[in-house]
Amino acid sequence: MTVNQVSVFIENRQGRLGEVLNVLKENDVNILSISLADTTEYGLLRLIVNKPEHAKDVLLSAGFSTMLTEVLIIKVPHVAGALQDILSEIAKANISIEYMYGLSVEANDASIVMKTNQLNEACNVLKNKNIGTMTEKEIESL
Amino acid sequence: MIWAKEETLSREEMEALQLERLQETVKRVYEKVEPYRRKMDECGIKPEDIKSLKDLSRLPFVTKQDLRDNYPFGLFAVPKEELLRIHASSGTTGKPTVVGYTKGDMDTWTECVSRIAVAGGAKADDVAQICFGYGMFTGALGLHYGLENIGATIVPSSTGNSEKQIMYMKDFGTSLLVATPSYALRLAEVAREIGVDPKTDLKVKIGLVGSELLTDAMREEMHKCWGEDMLVTSNYGMSELMGPGVSGECEYLCGMHINEDFFIPEIINPKTGEVLPEGEWGELVITCIKKEALPLIRYRTKDITRLIYEPCKCGRTTVRMENLSGRSDDMLKIRGVNVFPSQIEEVVLSVEGLGPHYEIIVERDGYSDKLTVRVELASATDSFKVLEEIEKTVRNKLKVMLGLDAKVKLESPNTLARFEGKAKRVRDLRKEQK
Numbered sequence: 108m109t110v111n112q113v114s115v116f117i118e119n120r121q122g123r124l125g126e127v128l129n130v131l132k133e134n135d136v137n138i139l140s141i142s143l144a145d146t147t148e149y150g151l152l153r154l155i156v157n158k159p160e161h162a163k164d165v166l167l168s169a170g171f172s173t174m175l176t177e178v179l180i181i182k183v184p185h186v187a188g189a190l191q192d193i194l195s196e197i198a199k200a201n202i203s204i205e206y207m208y209g210l211s212v213e214a215n216d217a218s219i220v221m222k223t224n225q226l227n228e229a230c231n232v233l234k235n236k237n238i239g240t241m242t243e244k245e246i247e248s249l
Numbered sequence: 250m251i252w253a254k255e256e257t258l259s260r261e262e263m264e265a266l267q268l269e270r271l272q273e274t275v276k277r278v279y280e281k282v283e284p285y286r287r288k289m290d291e292c293g294i295k296p297e298d299i300k301s302l303k304d305l306s307r308l309p310f311v312t313k314q315d316l317r318d319n320y321p322f323g324l325f326a327v328p329k330e331e332l333l334r335i336h337a338s339s340g341t342t343g344k345p346t347v348v349g350y351t352k353g354d355m356d357t358w359t360e361c362v363s364r365i366a367v368a369g370g371a372k373a374d375d376v377a378q379i380c381f382g383y384g385m386f387t388g389a390l391g392l393h394y395g396l397e398n399i400g401a402t403i404v405p406s407s408t409g410n411s412e413k414q415i416m417y418m419k420d421f422g423t424s425l426l427v428a429t430p431s432y433a434l435r436l437a438e439v440a441r442e443i444g445v446d447p448k449t450d451l452k453v454k455i456g457l458v459g460s461e462l463l464t465d466a467m468r469e470e471m472h473k474c475w476g477e478d479m480l481v482t483s484n485y486g487m488s489e490l491m492g493p494g495v496s497g498e499c500e501y502l503c504g505m506h507i508n509e510d511f512f513i514p515e516i517i518n519p520k521t522g523e524v525l526p527e528g529e530w531g532e533l534v535i536t537c538i539k540k541e542a543l544p545l546i547r548y549r550t551k552d553i554t555r556l557i558y559e560p561c562k563c564g565r566t567t568v569r570m571e572n573l574s575g576r577s578d579d580m581l582k583i584r585g586v587n588v589f590p591s592q593i594e595e596v597v598l599s600v601e602g603l604g605p606h607y608e609i610i611v612e613r614d615g616y617s618d619k620l621t622v623r624v625e626l627a628s629a630t631d632s633f634k635v636l637e638e639i640e641k642t643v644r645n646k647l648k649v650m651l652g653l654d655a656k657v658k659l660e661s662p663n664t665l666a667r668f669e670g671k672a673k674r675v676r677d678l679r680k681e682q683k
Binding site for chain 1: 626628629630631632633636658659660661662663664
């Protein structure tokens with residue numbers, strides 16, 4: 108139920124993000140979601156793409172410090188309070204979240220990408236509560 | 250194996266030989282080299298005054314500036330017709346320093362390098378790939394002749410075209426590598442990039458590295474890249490003295506054996522010029538006692554080291570010089586603190602998660618100096634905590650090592666410059682900012 112996210116280290120330098128995106132473009136990798144967190148000197152770029160393994164390989168050979176990270180992509184219904192309901196279940200199980208960002212592939216759907224160090228526990232909570240997640244297959248087909 | 254019997258002389262025999270050669274050299278230089286005769290006259294010393302090795306300290310020094318002032322051949326003791334070869338230093342600051350060799354000097358040079366190569370594990374059946382730049386630089390040709398003399402097969406591949414270098418290593422069965430430590434590491438990196446593992450796919454088991462400092466950390470890095478069973482020795486020399494061949498490590502890696510029957514070492518206080526007692530750290534001063542074309546007397550090398558007279562397990566009785574702690578030239582003065590780039594290198598190499606390449610930037614920030622160390626990430630991460638941890642570790646270790654607060658800049662792999670010859674890892678921007 109987890110999905111591989113591509114994590115890339117980039118220096119805070121003009122054009123650096125463009126270089127990463129260019130490598131992905133040239134290698135026909137489709138980006139579904141992107142999150143960029145930064146400090147004053149550098150940032151970590153996190154990407155959900157249709158071909159994570161391939162994306163990692165091409166970025167590595169282009170000289171970027173790149174790795175795959177297992178994350179959960181949780182489907183969130185389009186109603187007020189839906190995200191809060193899900194997160195409270197996760198909080199109840201004492202699972203801490205490292206970071207989150209959004210993902211939307213169609214007009215009526217919404218998901219969140221979530222990284223936690225307690226992946227197994229998180230998966231159990233989601234299964235027990237019947238909360239849907241996106242699979243690698245679904246991501247690949249996008 | 251020990252190449253020459255002179256390497257095992259008793260102290261008395263060695264000193265007798267040194268005195269004889271020193272007296273002959275001083276006499277010849279006084280007669281033939283006008284600028285040095287003037288220096289001696291100014292000090293009120295005549296060749297006859299050299300009665301024992303102790304009298305060496307009464308002679309005036311020669312510096313790189315003397316070579317520049319007498320460019321190109323002013324300090325030569327033979328007519329130009331007797332020269333077989335001329336080499337020159339790069340001369341990045343002003344005129345290059347020019348050195349020359351007679352037939353006798355070429356033989357001496359070959360002999361000295363043969364000894365050092367053998368001490369570093371070289372044998373007649375080795376295939377020796379020389380990845381020093383051929384040309385005016387003495388490194389490549391010095392090692393070339395010395396290794397050829399012991400019967401090794403030479404691959405004079407010079408620097409550059411690193412992928413082809415790896416192909417030669419693989420196809421010719423290269424067993425001995427001559428390079429700067431930083432280029433040796435770069436070659437291992439290139440090998441891995443093209444799918445060749447230096448440890449298993451190549452047969453390189455001996456590394457004779459020189460022309461740059463080899464720190465313990467760098468040697469460890471060499472083992473990581475080329476295999477634990479590689480014998481990595483450093484050797485020392487400089488074109489003014491001859492080129493490589495002044496000294497080199499043996500398999501016990503406990504300092505570089507000096508070819509004392511050709512070079513007399515002294516350690517001085519670089520500020521006062523006074524000779525320091527045995528075992529103390531200071532500037533190395535060398536007197537060439539068997540050179541014909543350019544017999545420099547008391548040449549100030551600007552290299553900081555100390556001398557070790559205790560006998561070595563290898564059987565050689567020659568004095569050893571400690572692996573250099575730095576050049577007084579390379580020393581940076583940052584906020585009043587003396588900093589050797591090799592100290593920073595030691596820190597960088599000791600931190601998990603970083604590659605061996607780095608760059609040191611010193612700038613003026615208001616009235617103070619600012620030190621920045623750029624380092625490359627060796628492994629990827631998804632966590633800011635890991636990145637912050639690396640930065641913090643480098644900063645803390647630098648603080649302990651230097652007593653200075655430095656800024657650490659993390660960079661992507663392969664961002665920093667790679668060097669084929671001497672690495673230029675310091676950018677001192679303070680001069681430009683003045």
